[in-house]
Amino acid sequence: HRAVGGEQEARHPQPVAGSAVMVAREGSRPMLIEVQALTDDAQSMNPRRVAVGLEANRLSLLLAVLHRRGGAPTGGRDVFVNVVGGVRISETAADLPAILATVSSARDQPLSGRLVCFGEVGLAGEIRPVPYGEERLREAAKHGFKRAIVAEANVPRRAPEGMEVIGVERVADALGRAF
Secondary structure, three states, X not given: OOOOOOOHHHHOOOOOOOEEEEEEEEOOEEEEEXXXXXXXXXXXXXXXXXXXXXXXXXXXXXXXXHHHHHOOOOOOEEXXXXXXXXXXXXXXXXXXXXXXXXXXXXXXXXXXXXXEEXXXXXXXXXXXXXXXXXHHHHHHHHOOOOEXXXXXXXXXXXXXXXOEEEEEOEHHHHHHHHO
């Protein structure tokens, strides 16, 4: 599996719209993964939702939450989400990166190149904590990430050195802090 971090700059010299980095758990170790999204005007009456590396039903659920709770409708748009490197992510920590990458693509506005994010998104638009939050943040800091957007309950007492950890409770809060 291909992780990101130090080599991310080689792939994206400048931050690009539609890309978010998360820290996933592969077995017992944390791993930096890029989640990409591309949105485009729908080419047919039924907009396409394509998820590669994520469960397709989860993507549909996240897009509905994004519309209702985040004020970012995607109804008339095709949405493609891809986990880079052929990695399959089954954990809900990928919810927040998928949403941020999708909005980044829709707005054609990149997230900060030094931003990492993770968190489960509930149907009410709440951002829920995921296991091993501190370990994930330490791994991201080790790879030079300077900001993190995570569930409020995943904010450690002391952030890793050189990293600003932003705790959010709702999808709208996450969108407000990411852009």
